Amino acid sequence: GAGAGTGTGGTAAGPASGAAAVTVVERADDTGGHPDVVPPVRLDLARSLTLLGILSLVAGALFFDLNVGLTALTVAAVLALVSPKSAEGAAEKCAWTTVLLVCGIVTYVNLLQHLGTVDWLGEKVSAIEAPLLAALLICLIAAVVAAFASTTGILGALIPLAVPLLQDGRLGALTLISAMAICASVVDSSPFSTSGALVAANTPEEQRDYVFRSLMTWGFALIPLAPLTACAVLVLPGW
Incomplete structure (x- = not known):
């Protein structure tokens, strides 16, 4: 008789190649350990006084004709005295270079206006016999x-x-x-004007220099472009 022998081999299961391990990191807070739960912001004493100070500033400027800058500094000083802990680091976050630069330029321009320099330039431009050239120059003065x-x-x-x-x-x-109004308005993006200075001052410190240079490039580019465009579109056709 013939005997048939069968051999059986065991199979071993190994880890599949290319398998990835995923680690899930959850953010827990102090509100019971639940992930992704942001603790609520409460209206504490410092925030209440800040809101009261803002309302006082608005009311003083609108109804009592108080100086906005002096009133704002007074409110900030009172808040710093009442809650010194919450005011820590606030002075360091102010863009003092931008503040001093804008204050100096505004003082200089106001001095020129007080001395009559702007009026003198306007009178000289008005004396030009070519009306289109005079309109272009007076729009350029407005932009500058x-x-x-x-x-x-x-x-x-x-x-x-x-x-x-x-x-x-x-x-x-x-x-x-x-045309004059457009030329005087579009250059407000300059960091030396009020609107541009506010944007530059409220920019994070690591991006402040970049934003300042970008606003200056954009604003100064509009000084010659705005009068040329406004006069070409509005004044030249003689609407």
Whole structure:
């Protein structure tokens, strides 16, 4: 007889190649150990006093004609005295270089306006016989001065000087004043103006230099471009 023998071999299961281990990290807080739960922000004494200070600043500026800068400094000093712990590090976060730079430039431009330099330039431009050239130059003056000072203030000074350009009827009053307003407004992105300075001052410190340079490049590029574009679109066609 013939005997048939069968051999059986055992199979071993090993770890599959390329398997990845995943580690899950959960963030727990102090509200019972639940992950991804943000603790609520409570209205404590310091926050309540801050809100009261902001309301006092707004009320003082609107209803009592108080100086905004001096009132804001007073409110900040009172808050620092009442809650010194919450005010720690606040002074270091202020962009003092930007503050001093803007204060110096605004003081200089206001001095020029007080001495009549801007009015003198406007009168010289108004004496130019070519109305389109005079309109371009007065828009350029509006853009240059507004990049360093108040837009409303420079418009109030230059609009009366543009009246001689409008008397002969070759330039439209609405189009010229609109062009001046546009030129004085778009340059507010300059870091030396109020709006641009606020943006630069509230930028994180590690990005402040980059934002300052970007705003300065953009704002100064608009100084020649805005008058040329506004005059070409609004003044030149004679709407």
